[in-house]
Amino acid sequence: MQDNKETTAASVTDSNMNIDAISPPVLTEIFDSFSEAVVVADTSRQIVYVNSATESLFGYSKDQLYGHETKILYADEHDFSEQGKKRFNPTSKISAETYRVAYQRMDGGMFLGLTTGSAMHSSEGALVGYIGIIRPARTSDQSLDTLQQVHAIASDVSLTDTQKIDAVLKVGLSHFGLEVAIQARIKGSEYLVEHCIDHYEQLTPHTTFDFSETYCAHTFHASGPIGFHFAGESEIRNHPCYRNFKLESYIGIPLEVDGKLYGTISFSGYSPTEPFCKDDYILMALLADTVSYIIYRKTVEDKLLELARTDELTGLANRRSTLERLREHAKLSYRSGGYLTVLSIDLDFFKKINDNWGHSAGDAALVGFADIAATLGRDIDFCGRMGGEEFIFVLPNTDSRGGVNLGNRLRERLAAAPIKLDNNESVTLSVSVGVAMLEKGESLESLLARADEATYAAKRGGRDRVCISELNN
Numbered sequence: 001m002q003d004n005k006e007t008t009a010a011s012v013t014d015s016n017m018n019i020d021a022i023s024p025p026v027l028t029e030i031f032d033s034f035s036e037a038v039v040v041a042d043t044s045r046q047i048v049y050v051n052s053a054t055e056s057l058f059g060y061s062k063d064q065l066y067g068h069e070t071k072i073l074y075a076d077e078h079d080f081s082e083q084g085k086k087r088f089n090p091t092s093k094i095s096a097e098t099y100r101v102a103y104q105r106m107d108g109g110m111f112l113g114l115t116t117g118s119a120m121h122s123s124e125g126a127l128v129g130y131i132g133i134i135r136p137a138r139t140s141d142q143s144l145d146t147l148q149q150v151h152a153i154a155s156d157v158s159l160t161d162t163q164k165i166d167a168v169l170k171v172g173l174s175h176f177g178l179e180v181a182i183q184a185r186i187k188g189s190e191y192l193v194e195h196c197i198d199h200y201e202q203l204t205p206h207t208t209f210d211f212s213e214t215y216c217a218h219t220f221h222a223s224g225p226i227g228f229h230f231a232g233e234s235e236i237r238n239h240p241c242y243r244n245f246k247l248e249s250y251i252g253i254p255l256e257v258d259g260k261l262y263g264t265i266s267f268s269g270y271s272p273t274e275p276f277c278k279d280d281y282i283l284m285a286l287l288a289d290t291v292s293y294i295i296y297r298k299t300v301e302d303k304l305l306e307l308a309r310t311d312e313l314t315g316l317a318n319r320r321s322t323l324e325r326l327r328e329h330a331k332l333s334y335r336s337g338g339y340l341t342v343l344s345i346d347l348d349f350f351k352k353i354n355d356n357w358g359h360s361a362g363d364a365a366l367v368g369f370a371d372i373a374a375t376l377g378r379d380i381d382f383c384g385r386m387g388g389e390e391f392i393f394v395l396p397n398t399d400s401r402g403g404v405n406l407g408n409r410l411r412e413r414l415a416a417a418p419i420k421l422d423n424n425e426s427v428t429l430s431v432s433v434g435v436a437m438l439e440k441g442e443s444l445e446s447l448l449a450r451a452d453e454a455t456y457a458a459k460r461g462g463r464d465r466v467c468i469s470e471l472n473n
Contacts, residue, residue: 027051037134040120043127045070045088057134057274059106070132075102075110087117090127103134109271111136111177136274143279146175147286154290161298162195165291169197169265172287176280178249178269183291185263186211186220194263213240216264219252225284227251230272249273253284257296265291311385313363314370322384322392329396330444337440341403343393344434344451345373345410348463350389353427361421362389368419369429376410392451400437400468407433407466432458436469446471 027049031038037054041047047065055061058073065072070088074080079101087094103113117132136142153159153167169181180203183195191211196203211217215236219226228234231248241247252266265288309321317325326342333340347369354362366389373383373391383393393410395403411431418426434454438447454469461467 034133035135039070039073039132039134040129041070041088041132042129043090045084045130047072048129054134057105057136058103064106073103075104083117088119088130092119107271109177109273111274112142142175143283146171146283150287150290154294161294164294165195166197168287168291168294169195172265172267173197173199175283176251176267176269177273178267180247180268181266182268183255183263183265184214184216186216186261191216192263213244215239215241215247215250215268216252216266219264219266220254220261222254225251225253225281225288227276227280227284229275232272246270251276251280251284253288255288255292255295257292257299262292262295311370314366314385316370316374316391317382317384319384319386322382322386322394325382325384326392326394327444329394330438330447332396333438338397339399339402340438340447341395341398341400342436342438342447342451343395343403343407344436344448344455345391345393345407346432346455346459347389348430348432348459357421357423357425357427361423361427364421365419365427365429368417369414369431372413372417373410376413377406381406392448400435403435403437404466404468407431407435411464411466430464432463433466434458434469435466439471442471 027040028051031049031051034051034053037057038049038051039047039054040049047068047070050060050062050065054065058065060072069080071077071080083099083101086092099115099117100112101115102110104110113134113136115132115134117130119127120129120131122128149171150168153164153171156164159167165183169183173179173181179199181197182193182203185192185194189211191209191214193203193205193207193209196205196207198204211220218236227250228236229249231237231239231242231250236242247268248271250266250268252264252268255262255265265284309318309324310316311318329340332338347365350362350365353365366385369391370383370385373393376383377393377395380397381393381395383391385391393403393406395406398406410433414429414431418428420426432455434451434457436447436451436454438444450469450471454467457469458465458467
């Protein structure tokens with residue numbers, strides 16, 4: 001299409017057509033069937049003719065444009081002046097060529113246009129006017145630019161996954177000339193905004209909506225992208241999303257992660273836009289592939305990180321993760337002066353369980369203990385396995401008395417819930433618990449040593465009990 005436009009503009013110039021001699025009906029016969037906007041101006045750059053595609057693209061009627069300088073179509077007066085100096089003047093020797101420039105519609109919306117512009121001369125060679133043929137650059141040309149930007153984002157090792165998704169959304173918004181971009185997770189009837197760019201800053205991540213009341217309800221189970229450029233003039237105007245938010249334009253596509261439907265990525269605007277084309281839908285598929293891969297990779301990395309921090313048998317935090325989290329809470333306690341209490345826990349007679357019923361029974365006992373321990377305490381409290389039958393409970397913002405209370409609740413829960421073994425037998429667990437509270441100026445090593453010593457004291461005292469350690473003991 002670009003080659004055809006350049007040929008048309010050049011042929012007008014080469015034919016030495018005098019625009020004053022061409023009546024509007026003749027211009028209409030030549031150009032009105034063009035899908036691209038055609039603008040003809042006189043030597044002062046005042047518009048003398050536009051075709052129907054120009055009216056559709058810019059939103060002006062012909063009568064609103066005739067007699068005005070072509071400046072009315074430019075988004076930036078600087079571009080109007082620059083093009084005048086470069087090609088739309090009596091001394092310019094530039095023949096028909098295609099260039100990019102930003103235009104502005106009547107409603108204020110802007111778009112990047114590919115323009116083939118040329119001077120027009122009379123049979124005597126006198127300048128009689130100019131012609132420009134314009135099409136939005138949101139086609140294969142701009143799609144290529146957008147894809148190059150997306151590739152650069154995806155391959156930028158300095159960006160986090162969150163930054164990459166946000167950057168892709170920004171590029172998509174720029175490409176489509178819309179105002180709101182969303183990457184959402186769909187869970188049942190919940191539409192969860194995970195990432196978003198909103199030019200009006202009204203929408204934020206973690207916002208939730210009723211899925212059925214979003215345009216993405218049409219998109220989620222579709223086999224490909226869906227778009228509409230003027231909701232108010234379509235059947236979609238009865239949709240709750242249009243009634244609630246008056247979003248006139250929308251293009252969206254399902255996101256699949258690891259072969260499963262995950263959510264959607266969409267771009268929308270409050271004003272009608274030009275119809276979406278095949279290149280736009282192809283681009284949406286590529287954007288979705290990019291975002292899906294970023295989400296998939298992050299999910300895998302998170303799982304690997306979780307595995308590296310989790311005890312494989314019990315599902316509790318492993319020794320390394322437990323100590324890391326304990327150090328963080330200790331730092332916070334040092335700064336704030338808040339309480340921090342640790343329970344050192346040892347399963348009583350664990351060796352006998354292994355000796356009497358085998359290691360599988362010992363594993364079942366450890367898992368049973370972990371299941372009960374994981375349900376105790378507050379969300380901020382946590383239990384980790386240090387190794388073998390040794391565990392610790394970390395209780396932020398809790399004094400030693402609170403630690404003793406939790407230790408006793410643990411003993412009571414274990415006594416009330418015998419652990420079933422693989423051989424259909426069961427065993428009732430008991431624990432020896434040592435409690436130590438972090439004192440001012442005390443090191444973490446000292447805290448753990450005191451908790452361990454209190455545990456040994458509980459064992460020496462007959463097991464199945466809680467002992468407390470004081471720093472001065």
